Amino acid sequence: MTSDALSRRQDELDFLAQDLWAGAKDSPLCLIYPHIRADGDAYGASLALALAMEKIGYKAEVLLEEPLIEQFSYLPGQELLKIWPKLKDSEKEALQTKQALAIMVDLSTPDRLGKRRDHYESAPKRLILDHHLSRLENDTQTYIFPDAAASCELIYDVINSLEKASNRTLLDRDIAVSLYSGLLTDTGAYSYNSVTPHTLEVGADLIRQGIDFPRLNSHLLKEVDWQTFYVEGLLRAQVQELMGGKVRYLSVTKKMMQDMKAKDEHLEAMPGAMRDIKGCLLSLMLRETSQGQVRGNLRSENDVDVRLLAEEFGGGGHKNAAGFTLEDTTLAQAQDHILAELEAYLTDYLESYA
Secondary structure (H helix, E strand, C coil): CCHHHHHHHHHHHHHHHHHHHHCCCCCCEEEEEECCCCCHHHHHHHHHHHHHHHHCCCEEEEEECCCCCHHHCCCCCHHHEEEHHHCCHHHHHHHHHHEEEEEEECCCCHHHHHHHHHHHHCCCCEEEEECCCCCCCCCCCEEECCCCCCHHHHHHHHHHHHHHHHCCCCCCHHHHHHHHHHHHHHCCCCCCCCCCHHHHHHHHHHHHCCCCHHHHHHHHHCCCCHHHHHHHHHHHCCCEEEHHHCEEEEEECHHHHHHHCCCHHHHCCHHHHHHCCCCCCEEEEEEECCCCCEEEEEEECCCCCHHHHHHHCCCEECCCEEEEEECCCCHHHHHHHHHHHHHHHHHHHHHHCC
16 A cells, blocks of 8 residues: 555545534434454454544444354443343434444445344445445545455554544553454465555554463464364364365354354454465365355455455355355355355456466
């Protein structure tokens, strides 16, 4: 990312911050919407933004589709979380009536809001803050910066602009813990090619806030509970290869999940673990869901762009990490079709670099 691009980003966010600061009178309700199946970046960015918005005068809450997963149970600001399925109809109606501002964080299309979509779209004012590639163009309601390595990097910049607009110090240890958690997990500990000097500067400033970053690194990147360790061990023995190991893949049935007593979070590291096998350029994990869908996760190395592949199957994500969900198909059918597409794509990729 060039200095000009960063400067343009900051100019746009300065404009946004002035607008948010001007609207902070009378403590309006701001609801923040991360995507379904939220990850560390979505959690961290949403909670950090909510804490900052509270400091400038808003009543801020983060509306989740599912409960916070245990790995991120340490995050500050959980008093601002609301779990959509746990709310009574009267509580949902009250939120809908009071919400003055709705902000989608770490996504740009409302179809990834799940059952909260109508609630978001009913807001009198809506904003988008995201770092994924999108066909949307930035305007006064849309702030998408694909050159940001994570949404937590983007929210850090938003908070920086809010500090200038309000003439207040907003960044503190709690906000820094949330932002660092998302930044660390969404950049693979600063190892992905999306990382820029600015990303590292953001990380350094977050560390200056007094966070226990060695402990966070260990918790988020090294520690696993016994069930995850057990499940990963069983699944590693099921990994298969294609194209001489350039593609590694794994398909997980509902029965396998039941037999292993596994939950979705026990499988999260498997796509990355397969990609890390020497010689692998692209990994795929397919999984049957309890709702009869087939969920896919793709990971890749270097310039192999799995986001393009995921979009073909109705999903999206990052260049080297993406996902999708398929309806009305069996796991076996999905595997055959997707592997054929992956082989054709990777063959073309290798030929172009021959």
